[in-house]
Amino acid sequence: MNLKIGLAKKVLLFYSVIAPFIMFGSLYNLVEGVILHNTPSYRIGLFSLFGFIIMPLLLIVTYIKNKCIISREGVQIGKILYPFSDYHFSIRQKELPFKDRPLTSLWKKKYDELVITKINTGETVLEKDLDVFQKDIENIKKALVSNTPQSR
Known part of the structure; x- marks a missing residue:
């Protein structure tokens, strides 16, 4: 996918x-x-x-x-490719106080972010805020699950 x-x-x-x-x-x-x-x-x-x-x-x-392409090889954000063999991908929810919330969704309390960690070291490489709609977050989760090497 x-x-x-x-x-x-x-x-x-x-x-x-x-x-x-x-x-x-x-x-x-x-x-x-x-x-x-x-x-x-x-x-x-x-x-x-x-x-x-x-x-x-x-x-x-x-x-x-902020263009993201999730393919069989990995996740590409901008021009950087993060292969599934080297990185672990997860979507984490965080709660923000009112003063730190973005203008696009002030009344929302919980925000999602894409977290990319290196498998070998466990080091967090990227924490990217997901300023997308809930349906898009579900699509990203499905794409990450269906394209990981364990699910193939």
């Missing part, structure tokens, strides 16, 4: 909803405020002037860095 999934799906969805407003506002501020001097430019900063470039770039980079 091959599974391709973005580990930051909720974050990408949240920011893709507000990105058009930031992009339009920054482009308007740059053209009308700075270039044409028709309206006052209240804030001159990275997002107020170049948000129409930076915001889509941040969305693309977030997608690329």
Whole structure:
């Protein structure tokens, strides 16, 4: 079973909803405020002037860095492949206080994270927050179980 999934799906969805407003506002501020001097430019900063470039770039980079492919060989996150023969994969739940919760799901108390440990040493290599929906977490669990060498 091959599974391709973005580990930051909720974050990408949240920011893709507000990105058009930031992009339009920054482009308007740059053209009308700075270039044409028709309206006052209240804030001159990275997002107020170049948000129409930076915001889509941040969305693309977030997608690329959090793209996960679970295949027969192992789990690939971004460009790094973690083979099943060398690493152990588990999904752990953690409880976060309100001040540490992400904007995408403030009212949720328990959060899932993907934990990758090296089999030889038991060292934790990666702890990756799963900002995905519950159905996606179930799909990840199924893919991890069906692709491990013990289940083949």
